[in-house]
Amino acid sequence: MDDVFLSMRQVNYRYPGAAVGVDEVDWSMPAGAFHCLLGRSGCGKSTLLKLAAGLLLPESGAIMIEGQPVRGPGLATGFVFQTPTLLEWLSVIDNVLLPVSLQRRPGTADTARARVLLEQLGLHALHGRYPRQLSGGQQSRVAIARALLTQPRLLLMDEPFAALDALTREELQDTLLAACRLRGTSVLFVTHDITEAVYLGDRVAVMDHGRIRCDEPVELACPRSPGLRHSPQFNAVCAKLRRAMETVQ
Numbered sequence: 001m002d003d004v005f006l007s008m009r010q011v012n013y014r015y016p017g018a019a020v021g022v023d024e025v026d027w028s029m030p031a032g033a034f035h036c037l038l039g040r041s042g043c044g045k046s047t048l049l050k051l052a053a054g055l056l057l058p059e060s061g062a063i064m065i066e067g068q069p070v071r072g073p074g075l076a077t078g079f080v081f082q083t084p085t086l087l088e089w090l091s092v093i094d095n096v097l098l099p100v101s102l103q104r105r106p107g108t109a110d111t112a113r114a115r116v117l118l119e120q121l122g123l124h125a126l127h128g129r130y131p132r133q134l135s136g137g138q139q140s141r142v143a144i145a146r147a148l149l150t151q152p153r154l155l156l157m158d159e160p161f162a163a164l165d166a167l168t169r170e171e172l173q174d175t176l177l178a179a180c181r182l183r184g185t186s187v188l189f190v191t192h193d194i195t196e197a198v199y200l201g202d203r204v205a206v207m208d209h210g211r212i213r214c215d216e217p218v219e220l221a222c223p224r225s226p227g228l229r230h231s232p233q234f235n236a237v238c239a240k241l242r243r244a245m246e247t248v249q
């Protein structure tokens with residue numbers, strides 16, 4: 001199929017000595033899609049993301065982005081971890097510019113792009129602050145801006161909002177959807193939270209013991225709006241995924 005952006009075919013990986021890894025995973029995403037991976041702790045979600053990022057290489061099977069095999073990490077893929085991992089000694093704008101400054105001296109175009117991202121992520125007044133002067137939600141916003149700086153086609157997110165309070169988390173979900181829609185960024189997003197997966201994802205997969213056990217398209221109104229969270233349709237999809245998660249445990 002020519003509209004496949006990311007494809008995984010029969011992908012296997014296991015850390016030495018680990019009981020669970022990634023087991024015969026087949027997955028594909030069209031460009032601009034937002035896919036979520038749900039599953040209990042230790043089922044292999046982070047391992048799958050690291051494989052997609054090229055941080056790990058599969059023992060067998062193939063991972064392709066736009067038809068090219070993934071052979072290692074690259075600027076075409078952004079990664080956001082559970083903790084924002086900001087550098088304490090750099091200001092907000094310098095943290096956002098980090099992916100460029102690791103390669104070369106940032107130019108005016110890079111700084112302009114960083115400022116636009118900070119504006120879009122609601123951080124325009126905080127350029128000169130340091131991470132210790134920010135709330136957890138603001139730090140997460142900086143981490144997202146940093147991951148988007150190089151204009152990656154693919155954003156991989158590993159429970160990036162897990163440590164935030166429920167309302168901040170919902171605000172960030174809307175900010176993230178808007179930022180990715182604007183850029184056409186494809187996103188693979190790992191979470192433990194069923195409502196988060198359903199709000200964000202246009203497709204949600206449930207992982208268990210390294211395998212994809214259930215793969216559910218989410219046919220809810222786009223773009224998402226906060227009122228959707230209280231609708232019967234939203235609750236019905238959440239209930240279906242919950243049943244799927246309970247069945248596989």
Ligand SMILES: Nc1ncnc2c1ncn2[C@@H]1O[C@H](COP(=O)(O)OP(=O)(O)OP(=O)(O)O)[C@@H](O)[C@H]1O
Pocket residue numbers: 015016018019020021039040041042043044045046047048
């Ligand atoms: N660096 C590592 N070395 C050895 N084993 C590892 C390593 N990282 C993960 N594992 C093991 O691989 C398996 C899958 O771990 P993974 O981190 O992918 O799970 P997960 O679903 O992301 O869990 P969580 O939701 O808790 O983050 C687990 O059994 C884990 O103990």
